[in-house]
Every structure is written in C-alpha cells, then in structure tokens.
Amino acid sequence: MATAKKATHFPNFDRGGEPAERMHPLKELTKRLTETYGPPGNEQLIREVIREEIKSIADEIRVDALGNLIARKKGSGGAVPRKKVMLAAHMDEIGVIVTHVDEKGFLRFATLGGVRPITLFGHRCRFANGVSGIFGREKKDAKPTDVEMDKLFIDVGAREAKDVPVGVGDAAGFWRDFADLGDRMIAKAMDDRIGCVALIEVMRQLKKSPHDLYFVYTVQEEVGLRGATTSAYGVQPDLALAVDVTDTGDTPESTPMAVALGKGPAIKVKDSGMLAHPAVKELLVNVAQEAKIPYQLEVLVGGTTDAMAMQTTREGVPAGVVSIPTRYVHTPSEMVDMNDVQNAVKLLVNVLSNPIKLD
Amino acid sequence: MLLEKLSNARGVSGNEAEVREILIDTVKSRVDAYRVDSIGNLITFKKARGARRAALKVMLAAHMDEVGLLIVHHDSNGHLRFRKVGGIDDRVLLSKVVLIGKDKIPGVIGVKPIHLLKEKERDEIIDFESMTIDIGAKNKEEAQSAVNIGDYATFATEFATLDSGLAKGKALDDRAGCTVLAEILKRDYPFDLYGVFTVQEEVGLRGARVAAFAVEPDVAFALEGTVCDDSPKKKDVSPTTRLGEGPAITIADRSFIADKRLVDLLIETARENRIPYQIKQPMVGGTDAGRIHITKEGIPSVAVAVPTRYIHTPVSLFDLKDFENTVALMTKALPRLRAFSI
Numbered sequence: 131m132a133t134a135k136k137a138t139h140f141p142n143f144d145r146g147g148e149p150a151e152r153m154h155p156l157k158e159l160t161k162r163l164t165e166t167y168g169p170p171g172n173e174q175l176i177r178e179v180i181r182e183e184i185k186s187i188a189d190e191i192r193v194d195a196l197g198n199l200i201a202r203k204k205g206s207g208g209a210v211p212r213k214k215v216m217l218a219a220h221m222d223e224i225g226v227i228v229t230h231v232d233e234k235g236f237l238r239f240a241t242l243g244g245v246r247p248i249t250l251f252g253h254r255c256r257f258a259n260g261v262s263g264i265f266g267r268e269k270k271d272a273k274p275t276d277v278e279m280d281k282l283f284i285d286v287g288a289r290e291a292k293d294v295p296v297g298v299g300d301a302a303g304f305w306r307d308f309a310d311l312g313d314r315m316i317a318k319a320m321d322d323r324i325g326c327v328a329l330i331e332v333m334r335q336l337k338k339s340p341h342d343l344y345f346v347y348t349v350q351e352e353v354g355l356r357g358a359t360t361s362a363y364g365v366q367p368d369l370a371l372a373v374d375v376t377d378t379g380d381t382p383e384s385t386p387m388a389v390a391l392g393k394g395p396a397i398k399v400k401d402s403g404m405l406a407h408p409a410v411k412e413l414l415v416n417v418a419q420e421a422k423i424p425y426q427l428e429v430l431v432g433g434t435t436d437a438m439a440m441q442t443t444r445e446g447v448p449a450g451v452v453s454i455p456t457r458y459v460h461t462p463s464e465m466v467d468m469n470d471v472q473n474a475v476k477l478l479v480n481v482l483s484n485p486i487k488l489d
Numbered sequence: 490m491l492l493e494k495l496s497n498a499r500g501v502s503g504n505e506a507e508v509r510e511i512l513i514d515t516v517k518s519r520v521d522a523y524r525v526d527s528i529g530n531l532i533t534f535k536k537a538r539g540a541r542r543a544a545l546k547v548m549l550a551a552h553m554d555e556v557g558l559l560i561v562h563h564d565s566n567g568h569l570r571f572r573k574v575g576g577i578d579d580r581v582l583l584s585k586v587v588l589i590g591k592d593k594i595p596g597v598i599g600v601k602p603i604h605l606l607k608e609k610e611r612d613e614i615i616d617f618e619s620m621t622i623d624i625g626a627k628n629k630e631e632a633q634s635a636v637n638i639g640d641y642a643t644f645a646t647e648f649a650t651l652d653s654g655l656a657k658g659k660a661l662d663d664r665a666g667c668t669v670l671a672e673i674l675k676r677d678y679p680f681d682l683y684g685v686f687t688v689q690e691e692v693g694l695r696g697a698r699v700a701a702f703a704v705e706p707d708v709a710f711a712l713e714g715t716v717c718d719d720s721p722k723k724k725d726v727s728p729t730t731r732l733g734e735g736p737a738i739t740i741a742d743r744s745f746i747a748d749k750r751l752v753d754l755l756i757e758t759a760r761e762n763r764i765p766y767q768i769k770q771p772m773v774g775g776t777d778a779g780r781i782h783i784t785k786e787g788i789p790s791v792a793v794a795v796p797t798r799y800i801h802t803p804v805s806l807f808d809l810k811d812f813e814n815t816v817a818l819m820t821k822a823l824p825r826l827r828a829f830s831i
Contacts, residue, residue: 171746195787227741227771230727238726240772242741298727298768299740299752350746360787 156468157315159183160327161308164317167258169225169301170242170353173197175258176221180326180347187333188345198361199347203333205340213486214342216367216447217332217478218358218436219325219374220351223318224460225303226255226284228296235288237263242301243352244433247277249461256305257296261286304462313392313467320464322351324454324471325373331475332482339482351436355403358436362443369410369448369486370440373474375464376401376428376453387431389455392467394424395474398451403434404441409488410450413481421480423473428453448488452477491515492668492812496648496658499588501557501641502574502692505529508553512667512686519674520684530700531686538677543827545680548706548788549673549819550697550777551666551713552690555659556801558587558642560622563633567626569596571617571642575691579617581802587622590640596622644803655732655806662800663690665714665812669795672816679827690777694744697777701784708751708789708826710819711778714807715739715769715794729773730796733808735765736815739792743772744779748789750829755793758822764814769794793819 153161168176177199185191188201199221205212224243231237250265257263263286267277284302288294296302304318317323329345336343344365348357351374362370376396379387389396397414398406418425428451441449452474457465491511500508509531517523520533531553537543556575563569569589583600598620601610622642626632648658658664667686674684683704687696701709719731730737738755739747759766769792782790795815799805 171741195789196782198787229770229772230725232725234725242772299771301741353746356745356783357787359783360785364786 153310154468156327156331156471157310159330160315160317160324163323163326164308164319167256167303168221168223168319169303170222170350172258172301173221173349177347180221180330183330184333184345194361194364196357196360197349198357200361200365201333201345203336203339203343203345205342206338212340212342213368214344214366215482216344216346216362216365216370216440217329218346218348218361218370218372218440219329220322220348220357220436221326222349222352223303223321223323224352225301227301228284228298230298231291231294233291235286235290235294237284237286237294237296239284241279244460246460247279247282250282251277253462254305255284255302257300257302259295261295262305263302306462313469314465315468316463316465318462318464320456320466321375321459324375324456324466328373328454328471328474328478332478335475335479336482340485341482343482348436355434355436355439358439359443362440362447366444367440367447369488370437371410371449371478372435372437372440372451373478374435374451374453375456375459375466376430377433377459378455378457381457389426389428391455391457391465392469393426393455395470395477396426396428396453396455398428398430398437398453401430401434402432403438404449406437406450407441407448410448413486413488414450414452414477417480418477421476423477423480425477426455491671492656492664493648493658495664495667496660499641499643500553500555500660501559501643502554502689504641505553505688508664508667509686512553512671515671516674516684526699526703528696528699529688530696532700532704533674533684535674535678535682535684537680539679541679541827543680545708545826545829546683546704546706547678547680547823547826548683548685548701548704548709548781549670550685550687550700550709550711550781551670552663552687552696552777553667554688554691555643555662555664556691557644560589560636560638560640560642562638563629564621565629567628567632568621568623569632569636570621573617574641576801578801580614582617582620583615585803586645587642588645589622589624589636589642594624594635595645596624596642599623646804650809654810655808657804657806659803659805661797661805661807662714665795665797665807666712669712669812669815669819673819673823676820678823687777694775694777694780698780698784701781701788705785706788708829709778709781711776711781711790711792712819713776713792713794714797714800714805716774716800717796717798719798727770729770730767730794732796732798733810734767734796735759735811736818737767737769737794737796739769739776739794741771742769742774742776742792744775745782745790747778747791751789751791754825754829755791755818755822758825759818762817762821764818764821766818767796
C-alpha cells in the first residue's frame with residue numbers, strides 16, 4: 131500500500147515561486163475523471179477518458195449496446211475453484227436535462243438521478259459542448275429559504291432564445307473543479323468516478339489473478355442501474371462486486387450511520403436495494419483482516435448500487451459491494467479520503483489475487 | 490376504419506383478447522408469421538425483402554391494453570365497488586358511463602347531485618374507493634347475477650372524427666400506436682421485422698418485457714399515443730407535446746434514455762422528407778421501451794408517439810395529420826436502418 135502524502139493545508143497554493151509539488155498520481159487520476167462530463171445516457175466523454183487509461187492493461191475491451199465499457203483481464207488459470215468475476219463502477223453522474231428554452235433564453239430542466247433542489251441554487255452546471263450555466267431561482271412570491279425544483283432555471287448567459295447554444299434534450303452535469311485537501315479530496319461526481327479510479331488502479335496493481343476478470347464501467351446507474359442490468363446479463367459472472375460511494379455519519383448532527391471518512395473501505399451488509407451475499411461479505415472481511423486492511427461494515431438506509439442489478443441477473447449471482455465512504459453525496463462537492471480509496475484497491479487486489487471460495 | 494374499431498374495442502390490461510383478434514384479422518395477410526405468446530402478446534414477423542438486405546432484427550412495439558376498472562365487490566344495495574387498472578386520476582371517474590364484462594353491462598359511476606352537496610363537500614376530491622358503479626340492480630343478488638367479481642369495465646366512449654380533422658375516442662393510448670404499427674406492416678423492409686402488439690403496458694410494461702426477451706432484437710421502437718398538454722399556460726414553460734405539430738420523438742423519459750443514433754436517424758429522416766416532428770418534453774411518462782432497452786445485453790431503443798390530449802381519461806383527442814405523419818416518419822426512417830451498425 132502506498133502511503134498517503136502528508137496532509138498540507140493548501141497543497142496547490144502558489145508558494146512564492148517554489149515549483150509546485152506534483153500531485154499524487156491517484157489524485158491526478160481522480161481530478162481527471164471527476165472533472166469530465168458524464169450525466170446518465172451521456173457517458174461518451176468519460177468513457178473515452180477511462181478507455182485511454184485502461185487500453186494498455188486490458189486483454190479485451192468492448193462497448194455494449196447501452197454504452198457500458200467492458201474490459202477483460204484474462205486469468206492465469208490454475209487455481210481451483212476459478213471464478214468469472216465482474217467488478218462494476220458507474221461512469222455516470224447525476225445531472226439535469228433541458229425541457230424547455232423560454233423566449234428570453236432561460237432553460238427549464240428535469241433531473242437525471244437523485245438531484246435535490248437545495249443542491250442547485252447558485253451552483254454551476256456544464257453541458258457536453260462545454261457551455262456553462264448557473265442555476266437561478268424565481269424569487270417573486272418566494273421566501274428566501276424556498277427552493278423548489280419547478281421554480282429553478284438555468285441561465286447560460288443568452289440574451290434571447292435564439293442565442294442559446296444548447297437545446298431541449300441536452301444534459302448537463304454539475305461543474306466544480308477538483309480540490310486537493312491533502313488526505314481528503316473534494317470534487318463533483320466522486321459518485322462514482324472514485325469507484326472508477328479504484329477499478330483502474332486495481333487493474334494496474336493486479337500482477338496476476340487466477341480468475342477471469344471483467345472490469346465494467348457502467349452507464350445509467352443513477353437512473354435505475356440500467357447499465358449494470360445489461361452488462362451483468364452479458365458477462366454472466368460467478369461473483370459480482372460493485373465499487374461505489376456510501377454515506378457517512380461523521381459530520382455534525384448527521385443522520386446516525388456507523389461509517390466514517392478515513393476508517394477504511396466499507397464492506398456492504400445491506401442497503402435499500404439489496405442484501406449482500408453473506409459469503410461475499412465474509413470473503414471481503416476475511417481478506418481485509420488477514421491483510422490488516424482497515425475496513426468498516428456498512429448498512430445504508432437510503433440508496434443502492436449496481437450490485438442490486440448484478441445480483442438478480444439471470445439465475446442470480448453472489449454479489450457484494452466495496453464502498454468508499456463519501457460526505458455530501460449527490461451535491462456538487464463530494465468529499466472522500468484517499469486512504470480509503472487506496473485501502474479499497476488493496477482489498478480488491480488481495481481478493482482477486484487468490485483463489486476464491488464462496489460457502 | 491381500423492383506428493375506430495380499435496378505439497371502440499375493449500381491452501383493459503390483462504384482458505386484451507378483443508383488441509388482439511381485430512389486429513390478427515387486420516395484419517395476418519401483411520406478415521409472414523404470427524403467434525400469441527404465453528402472456529398474450531401478439532408477435533408478428535416479416536422476413537427481410539429486397540436486394541440489399543441487412544442482417545438486422547428490428548422490433549416495433551405498440552401496446553394493446555388500455556386503462557380501466559376491475560370490479561371487486563357487490564354492495565348490499567346492488568352497487569359495484571371497483572379498483573383502477575393503470576393510472577387514472579380519480580377526478581375523471583365521476584358521472585361516467587362504463588361497460589362491464591363480456592356482456593357490456595352498462596353502469597354509471599354515480600355522483601350526488603349539486604342540490605344535495607354540503608358547502609364543504611363542493612371543495613372535496615372524492616377518491617375512487619368512495620365511488621360505486623350503479624347498474625340499476627335492486628339488490629346484491631341481482632347485481633351478482635349480472636356482474637362477476639373480476640369483470641373489467643371500460644369507458645363507454647364511441648370513436649368519432651370531428652370536422653376539424655381531429656379524432657376523439659377512448660384508449661387512443663395506445664390504439665394509436667397499434668394502428669401506426671398495422672400501417673407499417675403493409676410494406677416490406679430490408680431486414681427481419683417483428684411487429685409486437687404487447688399486453689399489460691399500463692400496469693408495468695409486462696408484455697414488452699417477455700416479448701423483447703423472446704425476440705431479442707438489435708434495435709427497438711416503441712410506438713405510442715403520448716401526453717399532450719398544449720392548452721395556453723400563464724408562464725413560458727413547455728408543453729409535453731403540441732397537437733398538429735407532428736410525431737413526438739423521445740430523447741429521455743422516466744423509463745429510459747433513448748439511443749442517440751436512433752433519435753438522430755428519426756430527426757434526419759423528418760428533416761429530409763419535410764415531415765413535421767417535435768421533441769417530447771424530457772422525463773415525462775414511460776413506455777414499453779423502458780423494459781425493452783434493458784433486455785438481455787441491452788437493445789438500442791427509441792419511442793415515437795402521436796400527441797394525444799387527455800390520455801388516461803374516458804375520452805382523448807388527436808389530430809389525424811399527426812397520425813399520418815407518424816406513419817410517414819416511421820416508414821421513411823426504417824429502411825435507413827440498413828446502415829445502422831451497433
């Protein structure tokens with residue numbers, strides 16, 4: 131396990147002519163992935179960024195009918211019992227889709243995935259063509275605290291409708307740049323680009339595996355696990371693992387939850403869409419204990435992951451989730467701890483390097 | 490006129506036989522083969538024809554079922570209690586005539602006359618559980634001999650065309666789509682075409698789910714009669730679709746995100762052939778494409794619809810021009826799929 135760089139408070143701050151420290155490669159990758167555009171159904175740009183990262187380390191790469199990026203790493207064989215393992219992280223991020231352009235050039239929108247109005251007002255979004263906009267709100271007849279979805283609009287700075295450089299059906303994601311806080315990082319779309327980062331890193335670090343591995347970067351998770359539904363059917367795995375973010379209970383007056391930032395990857399026991407297969411959960415726990423990797427057990431009250439869809443494909447697949455604890459999920463600024471990411475990678479590499487027995 | 494026959498036919502979700510029989514009679518001479526599957530979908534097949542054929546399997550889906558009512562109880566006074574099948578706003582039910590069961594027993598969803606309404610009742614919305622259907626039975630026994638628990642009821646609306654070029658009728662969602670599909674099947678295409686008339690769309694896209702699994706197409710189109718709310722609004726906000734402005738193409742709705750290549754194919758076809766078209770307001774409603782596109786390893790899908798006012802009520806309205814333009818768009822667009830690579 132690589133040790134995290136010592137935390138400095140303003141690592142990117144220009145310190146009077148000193149050469150800027152080069153960012154940790156994992157942070158660079160996180161920055162590149164999180165700053166890329168990719169609302170549900172619009173994953174073409176992020177798919178190409180990820181493809182570029184993995185094309186030299188995969189044995190086969192294909193894109194299926196829905197747009198999932200499926201990368202295979204063939205196993206070295208030998209081990210009994212050998213498994214076909216599917217690992218999934220979703221490429222899409224929550225976003226909005228334009229429903230109407232009014233005469234003055236303001237855009238009305240609907241949501242793609244779990245976007246709450248409180249996270250929008252005053253924030254920026256960006257479209258596939260690079261056009262930026264800001265979420266404004268109707269103020270007349272509204273209290274300062276009222277933020278209702280149908281009273282919000284997007285302002286792209288147009289003078290009238292014909293100047294608007296996007297149209298009905300175009301999707302936008304949040305626009306924020308990556309911030310390096312030392313151990314911790316803030317970015318939009320950590321959900322689930324940090325999962326994609328982890329999978330890429332696992333592909334890189336994994337020297338040898340007896341198993342046939344399918345690393346699947348899925349589409350349309352945020353609108354109903356749609357990419358995982360079709361890719362799991364296609365891959366037909368013996369074991370399925372999702373890598374996704376989960377909530378934490380470690381902020382002031384938060385909803386109680388026994389997961390905290392920096393205490394290791396969370397091994398899913400249950401969420402609102404699935405119960406992790408007990409043998410998969412045990413496997414992850416045992417490997418973490420043996421390798422002395424810190425971990426937490428996760429029970430998530432609201433939300434689910436691609437593992438739900440993978441678990442119920444065809445005749446059913448034993449499935450589990452390695453979660454990256456994340457604060458402020460589904461807001462424009464989501465925070466994760468790099469140590470948790472590195473430990474998640476280490477856990478997965480250890481699991482995949484050895485024979486897997488599920489009882 | 491097929492549209493008239495289909496609109497008047499009765500086929501609440503799970504009970505689509507009457508609609509299916511009309512469609513079998515209509516399309517059997519237009520297709521190479523047809524079958525009815527275990528859940529009741531009518532699956533028709535047309536072999537690829539022409540000189541330059543493509544190794545492509547295309548599925549077109551339109552649902553036969555309509556929203557309606559299901560009888561669940563006989564009251565002691567001979568009135569009938571019911572449940573809704575599919576999405577119906579309780580407010581459209583009161584004071585409507587319905588036809589119940591095979592024998593089309595007429596009944597009225599009764600309502601208290603205004604003379605007897607208390608002041609506060611005038612502002613109340615009555616929910617369907619407080620409503621009853623009155624078939625004129627004197628008592629429970631008489632009602633039981635006329636109507637069985639589990640009988641379906643449909644709205645007693647007769648189809649008619651209006652001088653304005655509009656048509657009114659019940660169940661245009663999705664008998665409009667069924668009629669479009671039947672028209673499409675009149676022609677030959679350079680690929681294998683499966684025209685599927687599905688069941689139980691209104692209760693959860695159930696027919697499309699099993700049909701798509703069996704057909705396993707490369708590309709799918711859902712044909713619909715979709716929401717139209719083009720009455721004047723106070724604010725400058727979008728209607729879902731507008732009557733008379735051509736077929737509505739879906740980019741994304743609550744059930745799926747359309748394949749961009751198919752959306753582009755439809756828009757380019759419309760532009761080149763000067764067929765009017767509109768983009769349906771995103772994220773409203775859902776169609777059979779919602780199930781079809783996630784079948785097996787995924788199927789690129791899109792939905793095309795005839796804008797229809799007042800759907801999911803006893804009577805809806807659409808413009809026959811939109812219907813004709815939907816047929817025109819689809820018959821022009823389909824042959825261009827030859828160049829479609831997945």
